[in-house]
Amino acid sequence: MWRGGVVLCALVTCAVACRNHAEKPPSVAMASEEPITKSPSGQFRGSWMTSRRGRRFQAYRGIKYAEPPVGNLRFQPPKPILSYQDEVNATEDGPACPLPAPPSYPVDEDCLTINVYTPNNNGSELLPVIFFIHPGGFYSMTGRSDLAGPHYLLDHDVVLVTINYRLGSLGFLSTGDRLAPGNNGFKDQVAALKWVQRNIQAFGGEPGLVTLAGSSAGSISVLFHMISPMSKGLFHRGISMSGSPIGNRPLPRDLFHLAVKQAELVNCPTDNSSVIIECLKTKPFRELGDSLFGFREFGMDPVGIWDPVHERDFGQERFMPLQPDAAIREQRLLTPVPYIISQTTDEFFWGAYLVLQNETLMKTMNEEWERIAQISFQLPSKNLSTVASRLRREYLHDQPLVNSEASARALGKIYGDSLVGFNTYRLANLMSRHSPHKVWYYEFAYIGNHSHYEDPVTSKPKGAAHHDDLIYLFSLSYRYPAIPADDSPDSKMVDKMTKLWYDFARFGDVRGTKELGQDSVDWPNMTPRARVYLRIGDEWSVHSNLKEDRFKIWEELYPMQY
Template sequence: MARIFFLCVSLFVCVYGHKQDDIITESASGRFVGSLMTSRRGRPIHAYRGIRYAQPPVGALRFQPPVPITFYPHEVNATLDGPACPQPADPGYFVDEDCLRLNVYTPGVLGKWSLPVLVYIHAGGFYSVSGRSDVAGPQHLLDKDLVLVTINYRLGSLGFLSTGDEHAPGNNGFKDQVVALQWVRANIASFGGDAGRVTLAGYSAGAISVALHTVSPMSRGLFHRAISMSGSPFSQIPFRCNLLHLAVQQARLVDCPVTSTAELVDCLRAVPWRVLGDSLKGFQEFSIDPILIWTPVIEGDFGQERFLPEDPLRAIRAGKLRSVPYIVSQTRDEFFWESFLVLNNSIYRTQINEDWYKVGPEAFLLPAPSDRSARALRAQYLPARRLENTAADNAALGRLYGDAVIGFGAHRLANLMAYNNKEPTYYYEFNYIGNQSHYVDPASGKPVGVAHHDELIYLFSLPAGFQEIPVSDSRDSLMVDKLTTMFYNFALTGNPNPLLDDCASPVWPPMRPDERQYLQIGDHFSVHRNLFENRFRVWEYLYPIEYNLTKS
């Protein structure tokens, strides 16, 4: 049903008791009251925020698969953001276990219907961030004719507890994402979106999620294009059948028994959500590492619907990859800034020098047995001496952090898709240093690299941490136009070209196994070959796989 505008005379209330700027949409599921926002270029946005897509995962529903909401018996107030899922947060920030919410943003222009839909899965290592408008605002993308949906999913132990048995099979955070996508399929037409033209995009942990949805039987038919920015489930990190070691660690952090998985889960179900959310530091072993703690698991069959019933590589080999147009990316420097945290701290610097074979596997996510890998990576990346707090040593250690946490995985995902995806796969490197960054030099306050998350500054408004980018002829303003145009084109047609409406922009070719081209996004677009492959050779040697999994 089309949106209904209730025009109220000043100082009077509408017959339904709504404010003058309330927007109302009805779908088969219910009636939603939204609010007006404004895009970067002054276009009206109809915003519906904080919509529950599943029952609150509290009490007996904690550690259970999500229970979808398919009908809303009462009018839904969607005028404000819902809470972020439990995580460490500043005092006063809206966090709550009743967090399975989504936001829908659609252009406030009458007559614009059946628009492409972009569903965004947020970053945060599976233990932080959210889809709220302060960290994933619509003001940049909604200058384009598309519908944007941002979602929350359960985090940390609340979302990914896995004991490997019937008490906690695991992957509930991913199942939350599936239910959110089902909500989009059922409702998005009423918000102006085309349910047959959904692009699933994610960053970091969200990018890992997107790749897994291409092989999960639960996600079949729920999206039609995919974007994985700076994240991949395919790397040096093996897939596990459970995360029992993390479940035990979580239990001990909050004084729960570990004598049996049944007792462990029952006890954790009664622990206040804030205590669980605030326990993140208890999982850190060195500096802020490991940067990735909870990971997807291959679920055993205990009668539940399984998000990952088999190893994703085996699923691809069996022809179960759902081929869709795909964009894969990484930034130039990714987690380079972690080297500053280590080398600028005398305790951490001593640890990494004197206990490399313990610290290295934690920092660089190396699976056991790790001595051979730690030795080879040190020889490849670092000088044959003690590391010091110098520019050269920070650069070397920063490259190792970036490649270990993100770079090699993105490389592996792009190559797997180039070989096995029957639709085009596009690969890009974000290589732009603007006025703002997720890491700035403490002394100068200016960016010194292209950090993990940095293109999000131009795709989304991020008022929680960054200044607004005004419309101007500045480099940063042009970058907003570049990225939003590229993403809009891809959501519309499955092809990101043309990159800009000018003759100077190159055509971005799909990546092929025999010609591994990628787009470098900086002040200008340019096409290159073999992104960082000289660095990734050591990783391929240490963790070899066959890329052409579907060959006859």
């Protein structure tokens, strides 16, 4: 199933299962005393860590920012913790939120924790804050230090914050009524952002200089926080990497079908939302987390399961009261900020290998193209036959799929464009037209020593895959060895990517691209008439109209007003 632990790690479902194949994380520095931070909410005892280039910094991990979402609080909005009576032991990571994981990996429903990393909690000048929302399709991964390690970014004068938020049904159950309006995972993120506003100054961070950054599901989250009334004013810059909710359909008003599916998977009745929720409340959290694979319909597809919902109004505080494309087009962003948007060159291209290297899956996709295309490429039912036929003609030239590199590359482009590329293109185009702030767009094309998809035979990367830019921003010790501070291309990429993030967090622009030595480049912001982007590869260069030769096909299939 795991194909050497590679493919599902890229999908992030089994991210934690791959940690046994990685080297140990960068060492924790020895110090005579553990660091202490006192904030308006309480006192926190942390630990010392050492950055990639040998800088000692403070780490405060596993701080609970909300009450345990258990018992009667399961499927409810978070209850923020405003004060701590006793000193908080923040020396170790908290558990991951429920997801499939090996028995030895720490998982618990009491998982709403925040990590803060700072070079100095008593400096004369407050530092910019980067608040990172982890990827994982809203059903996996964590903000723990083995999946969002601070050792690269903390070479810079920045305070890094990472969080856990509820996943899967525990975070995104939505029956479309007052019992479960939805979006609780996003409301967790809001509670964490408010915790930062109350406390981050004590850790050396500037609460008026928070950059909200995310990848994949985290990228989608960043845009939603710009729209949401619950997040108004809680951050000041945005970075969205490889993820957008603006594609071929509007947000749903509920996910009742997933509530029914979840109930079936754990042997609960499905008569109505009341009996579903009451039964699900009785189930052990591990049973709910471990049921994830039951939502698959074809191999490992669909990649996306839980959507954010356009919340109905039942008198609750609503996270998402608007459709995102309309909010942008009508200039109704409540927190518009300078914004970096990106995608990788190859994104989910590896989905093709899962199909083509399995004779049963390949045969099924060939013989039932329309049905499987809807699942694998997440296509709406409307005009499905026309859309599926057009995609097969344009990408595959109406040729049957075979287990060849040419077939894999063609099918891989459909996976990448349908799941990430086209949606991200639409987000960049809408924001560059209607945001009152500048928008910058980049393509991550660099292929280094490692990737989230590596050939199972050669163990070498085959493209710039989904999440690959994270390899040069965070120490991902669950799977990858630490990148040493030397003169290698990978090391230089770490320096460039972290410098880009630091400069953007500090200044709200991309001036750092002018200070990259031989890769010095003037990266203009994107405009409707000049759809420019930065290509981050072995060299950094500016180009125009990213992948638009392919995206024009999708525009014809799913027209939208810009």
